Amino acid sequence: MKILMIAPQPFFEPRGTPISVRQRLTGLIQLGHQVDLATYHLGEDVNLPGLRIYRTPEISNIDALKVGPSWQKIPLDFLLIIKSITLLLSKRYDVIHTHEEAGFFSVFLAWFINLPHIYDMHSSLPKQLVNFKFGDNKLMIGIFEYLEQLVINTCDAMITIGPDLEEYVREINPSVPMQMIENLPLNIEPDDREIPPQISDNFNSLHGLSIVYTGTFERYQGVDVLIESFEQVVNSHPQSKLILVGGKPDQIRKYQDLVSNMDLDGSVQFTGIVSLEDANVYIRLADILVSPRIEGTSVPLKIYTYLHAGKPILATKIPAHSLVLSQENACLVDPNKEAMGAGLVRLIDDSELRTKISFGSKKLAEEKYSQSQYLTKLGKIYSVFQDQHPGKSSVNKLSKDR
Numbered sequence: 001m002k003i004l005m006i007a008p009q010p011f012f013e014p015r016g017t018p019i020s021v022r023q024r025l026t027g028l029i030q031l032g033h034q035v036d037l038a039t040y041h042l043g044e045d046v047n048l049p050g051l052r053i054y055r056t057p058e059i060s061n062i063d064a065l066k067v068g069p070s071w072q073k074i075p076l077d078f079l080l081i082i083k084s085i086t087l088l089l090s091k092r093y094d095v096i097h098t099h100e101e102a103g104f105f106s107v108f109l110a111w112f113i114n115l116p117h118i119y120d121m122h123s124s125l126p127k128q129l130v131n132f133k134f135g136d137n138k139l140m141i142g143i144f145e146y147l148e149q150l151v152i153n154t155c156d157a158m159i160t161i162g163p164d165l166e167e168y169v170r171e172i173n174p175s176v177p178m179q180m181i182e183n184l185p186l187n188i189e190p191d192d193r194e195i196p197p198q199i200s201d202n203f204n205s206l207h208g209l210s211i212v213y214t215g216t217f218e219r220y221q222g223v224d225v226l227i228e229s230f231e232q233v234v235n236s237h238p239q240s241k242l243i244l245v246g247g248k249p250d251q252i253r254k255y256q257d258l259v260s261n262m263d264l265d266g267s268v269q270f271t272g273i274v275s276l277e278d279a280n281v282y283i284r285l286a287d288i289l290v291s292p293r294i295e296g297t298s299v300p301l302k303i304y305t306y307l308h309a310g311k312p313i314l315a316t317k318i319p320a321h322s323l324v325l326s327q328e329n330a331c332l333v334d335p336n337k338e339a340m341g342a343g344l345v346r347l348i349d350d351s352e353l354r355t356k357i358s359f360g361s362k363k364l365a366e367e368k369y370s371q372s373q374y375l376t377k378l379g380k381i382y383s384v385f386q387d388q389h390p391g392k393s394s395v396n397k398l399s400k401d402r
Helices: 016-030 073-090 102-113 125-131 138-154 163-172 197-204 223-236 249-261 276-285 301-309 337-349 351-368 371-387 393-401
Strands: 002-007 034-039 051-055 095-099 117-121 157-160 178-180 210-214 241-245 268-272 288-291 313-316 331-333
Touching: 002 016, 002 073, 002 102, 016 034, 016 095, 016 301, 016 371, 034 073, 051 073, 073 102, 095 102, 102 117, 102 138, 117 138, 117 371, 125 138, 138 163, 157 163, 157 371, 163 178, 178 371, 197 268, 197 276, 210 223, 210 276, 223 241, 223 249, 223 337, 241 276, 249 268, 276 301, 288 301, 288 337, 301 313, 301 351, 313 337, 331 337, 337 351
Parallel strands: 002 034, 002 095, 034 051, 095 117, 117 157, 157 178, 210 241, 210 288, 241 268, 288 313, 313 331
Antiparallel strands: none
16 A cells, blocks of 8 residues: 655654654554655654655754644645645555644545545644643634544544543544554664763762653653652662753753752753664663653653563653553652652662562553554554545546546
8 A cells, every 4th residue: 555644743853743653654664555754854864665755845944843833833834735735646645644733734635636534643732732832822722623623524544542532532523443553662672782871871870779751851741840859869869860861952951950959960960862772771771760741641652662661660640641550560649749759769769669560561561562563453444444445446546547
């Protein structure tokens, strides 16, 4: 099957949705499909057999894109629409597979070209607007709600990444073919290369346990709460170290000021943004992994990687975590500095608890979030297009006519 995938993100960058897009691409290619990816000019190329990447023209004053909604996306999405139309008119495809807001304009592209449309839903975009402080813009939220419901009611099939989104979609359109496909853990197995000195130095000098966070430094991630909680840890375990993997320079500067004001400079280490390979090394070497997110309903991709690592996990007791985690495979605490600090101290003090959580997390990853299960689910949703659209005969005719 020949697929046009449309991804309105910087691709590739080592963060949430672009990682998920890369996993979809890898899975589809492993299932024997060919994929053309239409995406922004931002990001690093990825070499996968069966994948061709088509980028929008470069916009000189946009060289980076923050996580979440932004005004910079408007011109980028306009150029992505043009790129998608050009590809659809010049090449033959069997399916359009879209991510995030690309589903909005692809409703009309799929109708015009008469191709099946699969919408890959990573989150509810109107809710994202609220989470990213666009909540006062009622007109924009109303437009996004209308467009999101239009996509859900008109697409031929859907992928969701968690049960919260699955329930949300069922309330809008109970009949749409849908498959929940949780994100895969990143590969944290040891590789052949030597551990880079800048990583090993962070661990070799330790006399206490290392607590590692990986991810972006957006407000909802709760990095500031984690740092504030670490004062409690240092008071009882001064040799422990908090290693924060990720963050852009301006975000790091803000949190470094917080660290300095709390007199924690010797206990907190910032790495900045690192490659996926290096992030995996930090995860593999950590004693405790932490996800301090303070809000959200969609499961963070890092959680699947943490589980696969088989390490003790501390996470906040919010829907984004409790959809997957329980006290059997994580130490779940309230999203505040007192509870987080107490949870970390408890894990440091209780080696039996760390062992129990490590065993539970690895067991859950192997039972529910394996590569083979991922491919089975991805293949199942794509079978919809063979079972239910064998004739969208107009599809086959269009393909032959082009």
